Amino acid sequence: MNTTDQLDRDHRFIARAVELAKRGLYTTKPNPRVGCVVVQGEEIVGEGWHERAGEPHAEIHALSVAGERAKGSEVFVSLEPCAHAGRTGPCAQALLDAGVSRVMAAMIDPNPQVAGRGIEMLRTEGIAAEISQQDCGAVELNAGFCKRMTSGRPLVRLKVAATMDGRTAANDGSSQWITGEAARAEVHQLRARSCAIVTGIGTVREDDPRLNARVDEDVVQPLRVVLDGNGQVDPSARLFSEPGDVLIVTSREDDEGYGFDARTEKLCLTGEDGRVDVAGVLDMLAERACNEVLVEAGAGVAGAFVSRGLVDEIWVYQSPDMLGSGGRGMFVMRGIRSIGDRVKFELKDVSRIGRDLRLIYSPSKEG
Ligand SMILES: NC(=O)c1ccc[n+]([C@@H]2O[C@H](COP(=O)([O-])OP(=O)(O)OC[C@H]3O[C@@H](n4cnc5c(N)ncnc54)[C@H](OP(=O)(O)O)[C@@H]3O)[C@@H](O)[C@H]2O)c1
Structure with missing residues (x-):
């Protein structure tokens, strides 16, 4: 031969x-x-x-x-x-x-x-x-496993569903559903491959998501993590009615241990700004052997991860609709005043999913 x-x-x-x-x-x-x-x-x-x-x-x-x-x-x-x-x-x-x-x-x-x-x-x-x-x-x-082994941090994917004009919710906070069925089915596959899903209290309050992976195949359900600085999450939220563990991360030290039931752990991780320390959340998830983390949150938490350079990939599911300037944006990011302050990404992949577009971005190497 x-x-x-x-x-x-x-x-x-x-x-x-x-x-x-x-x-x-x-x-x-x-x-x-x-x-x-x-x-x-x-x-x-x-x-x-x-x-x-x-x-x-x-x-x-x-x-x-x-x-x-x-x-x-x-x-x-x-x-x-x-x-x-x-x-x-x-x-x-x-x-x-x-x-x-x-x-x-x-x-x-x-x-x-x-x-x-x-x-x-x-x-x-x-x-x-x-x-x-x-x-x-x-x-x-095994990109997530490799990243955790070599850097001590999980691979972080951030998923956001947005309209053509970059809105993630209407003016009244409603966002279900911005994208079509095919895109939403794909998000369940992203959840299924992830070790943890991170969201914010704003999303739990407005959308009451279950955040589990609903796919036909066998799946080890991801840990669901809620960033909830003041421990305000409602125990009757749908998150708690599904099988699988929930971790509530607060910024109040008096709020550690187990809440609601034995599957719901509470942990305090306070950053320098007094809010939940998002980098610390990733370190903690790596210590718990999480390889791939999916951030599925509103503009507040999504912006906190992006502003601190903690995201490896952003998956935007873009619908061909508009919600106008009264709708909510994609990322709350402070300190950006002029075009020179922009945070740069590169488009890695684009494909059509039903009536929506899926755009995958990674941080620009240009800096
Ligand atoms: N289109 C989409 O893909 C999508 C996905 C999810 C949600 N949404 C929409 O987003 C809207 C909710 O937006 P949101 O911004 O309120 O939701 P969020 O990002 O899920 O939650 C924001 C809350 O998280 C808490 N938080 C804890 N640590 C934080 C930190 N380090 N930085 C920032 N926030 C931190 C804050 O509450 P405390 O100060 O009390 O800690 C903050 O108010 C809803 O209308 C929902 O429908 C859209």
């Missing part, structure tokens, strides 16, 4: 491993999504993916399907096999025990407990182990 054919073949199997990894999109949190393929010649003899934290890793599932045929096989995995015993045994050791001959991983595991040790462990035992040089979407699939 010449080099190009070899590269194509490797890419095909690695791409399959990444496809399998995507099956855990809504369920592996806080673990990364990982898929694995065991190959003999051109035949796939075993496949698997990591389904839930605490359950076997992708390699273990794939090896078990391959059985005796794992001996002498090539293994393609979307993330470097682990070398440490976490809640399950080290996968690099399981690959050695199964007698595989070659291992290709799509990327190094950024977890400092692994970070190249899995590949090293295999090589030390004489296995041809390497990292694929081709991009097959593995890093993007």
